[in-house]
Amino acid sequence: MTPLRRLPVRLAPVPGESLDSWLAAFSRRLATPARDLLPALGLDVTTLRGSTTGLAVVLRDDEATQVAKATGVPVPTLHMMTLARYNAVLRTDPSTRRLMPYHAWTRRRGTWFCPRCLAETGGRWQLRWRLGWSFACVRHRCLLVDRCPDCGQIPRPDAGLLHIPLASRCGARPATASRTHERCGADLTASAPHELAGGHAVLAAQRLIDTMLTTGTATFGLYTATAAGQVFTDLAVLAPRILGTAAMPHAADPAVGDLAEVYQASLSEGGTAYHGAGSGPGHAVHAAVAVTRAMAVLSKADATAAAAALAALPAPGITARRLVSPHDNGPARSISTMLTDTLQRARHTLFPRPPSPSKARTARPRTPSGRRHDLLGSVQHCPDHDRAPPRSNRSPCPTRQRQDSDGPPP
Template sequence: MTRLPLALAPLQDEAWPSYLTRQAAQHGTTLAGMGSHLGLRDARGRWPGRFGVTMAETEAARVAPMLSLAPKQVQRMQLAAYHQLAFDLGGLAHNSAIGGTRATVHAAWVWLAGTTFCPLCLVEDDGVWRLMWRIPWITTCIRHEVGFHGTCHACGGVPGLGNRFHGSAPPRVAAAPDGRRCTGPTPVGHVCGADLSAQPTVQASPERLMRAKRMADLVAGQRGVVSGTERTSLQALRGWQSAIGIAVRLGVVDSDGWGRTHRWANPPRDPDLIDRLLQAVEPLVTAPDRTTGADVLDGWLRDADIRSPHVNTFDRITQTSAALQPVINELLGRHGRAHTVIQRRLTSADGAPFGERDWGVDDIPQLVWPCALPEHLRHSTKPDQRILRAVVSMILARMFTDACDWVAAGRALGFPADKSRNWTRYAFAAKWGIKTDLLDASHALGQKLPKRPRRVSFHRRSQVSGFGSRALADAQSPRCRDQGGSAWCPCYPQPTAP
């Protein structure tokens, strides 16, 4: 193959089909003729699979000299230039072409064919199409501050999407090469030919522009923040994707019928709808911390009348996201039966055991220190603060011993079986609304117990008998240091790291 007589430099972020179209126009031929001259089409006129998506290094090295380009310049015009930044194309390495495509589109939001566009950019750049327009997260032209278009207003087709099989090969390659014109097919077999650069545009709101800039930064590889934690660009975008799946399933946003199935593998083609989805989940993803993010997610669940969420509530909605999982874990830690919540809190987000375990039941008094309770419960009479302290002790026994139920936890502390069941059921009753407070108090005390400067054994248990809180009159009940109690209590100053 010979070098083309007229050199043409690609514009920044120009897509491969756009560049070949401009080359064809410059040399007075069709896109089909240009593809044949470059050896991109076989004898039957078929284009290579995943045209404009990926290109083998050997192929780029062969084609580049004919275009007076370096192989890296050719590779930068392929969609794979955003691999591991905006999406993961690793599935395309699958042995089966169909299997590889399915593996890819099920991994993240990505269009292997079709694109959005900005009419004003087409005017100013004389029909150049940007590679970033092929990324679903980009909904707005920051340069002109207008929303993108997803279809041709004349024929309703998606530019670059030639058939119902979503193939990436360019359609209607025998038409006159003009980047401004729609090459979508008409019912009678002709080319639409509508001037895409003449389509009307709508000014984007400041909020939409802000979202567009955030997405553009992520797509370019900048690190993002999801609910207060910094993530890689790909992890952050997966967080947005997972949040959208949850929001659509819970009815947080009107998706115009999109997303009833396969929310993780089928990004909508309408840029306005995608921006609406981004706007809906923005409070969750941009929350300052995972606790605030869990508050947002909790509100979504309440509005959807889901009172007892569990793991499958989210796993069946959309793909999991490492960036969003800490928020989901925080939310799940607020719901469910007490023993279920305890088990969730015993492991970190990565599944590792939580906290130190070098202490046992003899380190737990029958009633924990008064200052171990939250301030508003230390003088509670309904439920009685002594019962609450006994419940916190049993929670610790379940957290850090082999006790498998409340009876076993109570037995380890010297409580009768009926009182262990009744006190925990009473304290966790929904009418009090203090279950989370007691679990949080136990969690905090469990972190402090291993750090005591000196240990006191509580293995000599008192006899517990009688009814109500009176049964705890003689129970082990260490006092706070400030009240002349033992040498240590939970409000004892924690040792600082050297």
């Protein structure tokens, strides 16, 4: 094997950039496809299944050491460019370079994007855009775009291993493509995102999400210095329930009313944004509405106020028993005691128990317990009318009386 040497060209990653986006920028800088670039970085092309996307999920330690030698980028920086840094929110499998089904809310294919960020950075993709918890750009105050305007698919940063990726271009394979390596190539910076006002509730929820991802702790509403992983577990349980039972946004909604048209346009033929407990949001607007409403519940000062806010969410005519169920949280999910208390209170509000009929209740018969002398002592303290009369005062046996009246036997 040829020993690695330092590449003559340096390319620093953009803050928050994903690893496959940085590799795509390197390919453009050197005018070299990934199939030829990756071996020069010490990476085995045969394990990548035709794409560099897996490298943005997990980069093994030995691979990171090789890439650091060839590029001069520190090993910790390379690891921070992969989804493994968010293991408190999701779970990665190093052997397959895939996300494990820990939270269905986390997407597994492609990435959403902000077209203005792509235009400013020359086509560099943020790692957080791959998370289902990222649905808005707080810098440009807009929703993330989740579909290519030309092919209608979720785009991807790379263009495979055989071609040099174009900056800010869609790397998805169109449904009508006749060749396996054919890519869309549409200009993603031309996409028109949905604008949000400066004090929009969606932006406030996104800022809080970003803060938890950065600091690893949460201090707001029901939580006091709580680990971010626990809060994201609560959100992963609550947000899909809200997506399936809450009323659709309407113009009178003070929080997400301006998203009503975008939400309605994104719905599938089934007329719903909810595709089952094991699926995540299909569009950025679905994630924005569900997470914003969930954060509004969890941001209340106590469980009573949170339960009242949660009980007001179900749409008319929808049975919301699963929304307020403290159980059925999925495998390997343990929600916090604060959320459990909130769900129980909301369940009692939506489904109050009918009053039981008033009737006198007696103690259930049971076998006496205790030692023999204790039982005898209890009997001695019984009232006189409940005790048996002394043997001397008992009436004689009827047979004995009859024998006495007939006289002694012969």
